[in-house]
Amino acid sequence: MFIGHFGVGLAAKKADTRVSMGTYFIAAQFIDLLWPILLMLGIEKVEIAEGISKAVPLNFVSYPVSHSLIMVLLWGVLFGLVYKFIKKDTKGAIILALCVVSHWVLDLIVHIPDLPLYPGNSPKIGFGLWNSLAVSITLEMLIFFTGVFTYNSVTKAKNRKGSVGFWLLIVFFLIIHFANIFGPPPPSVTAIAWSGQLQWIFVIWAYWTDKNRTSRK
Ligand SMILES: [Zn+2]
Numbered sequence: 001m002f003i004g005h006f007g008v009g010l011a012a013k014k015a016d017t018r019v020s021m022g023t024y025f026i027a028a029q030f031i032d033l034l035w036p037i038l039l040m041l042g043i044e045k046v047e048i049a050e051g052i053s054k055a056v057p058l059n060f061v062s063y064p065v066s067h068s069l070i071m072v073l074l075w076g077v078l079f080g081l082v083y084k085f086i087k088k089d090t091k092g093a094i095i096l097a098l099c100v101v102s103h104w105v106l107d108l109i110v111h112i113p114d115l116p117l118y119p120g121n122s123p124k125i126g127f128g129l130w131n132s133l134a135v136s137i138t139l140e141m142l143i144f145f146t147g148v149f150t151y152n153s154v155t156k157a158k159n160r161k162g163s164v165g166f167w168l169l170i171v172f173f174l175i176i177h178f179a180n181i182f183g184p185p186p187p188s189v190t191a192i193a194w195s196g197q198l199q200w201i202f203v204i205w206a207y208w209t210d211k212n213r214t215s216r217k
Pocket of ligand 1 (some may be wrong): 031032065103107
């Protein structure tokens with residue numbers, strides 16, 4: 001799952017418009033932003049495995065720090081606490097913590113059984129929607145566009161940067177998403193890790209766009 005997580009980040013804006021879209025993106029995608037760093041450090045492991053599922057040609061061999069349920073709950077709490085400490089906004093902190101955890105819940109629905117509950121010798125679970133490409137794409141589009149229209153309904157552009165910047169961001173998401181699905185599998189694990197790091201572009205773009213928009217209320 002890729003843009004589905006960003007869809008959650010967009011939709012969360014409705015719950016608290018004071019939190020920037022950029023911060024919501026970091027929260028909803030937190031464990032997938034952490035993952036490429038852990039891959040590069042050799043702490044977590046992935047293999048390219050064409051055909052392992054219909055939607056994603058990757059075997060997530062080991063990723064207990066970023067993607068085990070216990071750790072994700074912990075990351076959620078930590079994320080909320082740091083936000084609360086910096087911004088003194090309890091409501092925003094709780095919503096952000098839930099966004100972090102939402103990532104694992106969505107992953108659970110789509111991943112084949114590769115998600116551990118805890119680090120160590122844990123059973124691995126996943127409902128496997130990735131076994132159907134059509135269902136995977138439909139679900140993710142539904143979540144993403146719910147997010148897009150929710151965000152757009154609670155904020156409005158202050159200037160052209162806020163309107164054009166927002167819609168370009170959405171188009172950019174869709175291009176990258178479909179290139180991932182229909183393009184060739186990644187050439188190497190290093191390439192996977194680096195393209196994971198490129199997600200920060202979306203985060204920076206989101207902060208900039210959000211600055212040029214304001215709450216409709
Ligand atoms: Zn993930």
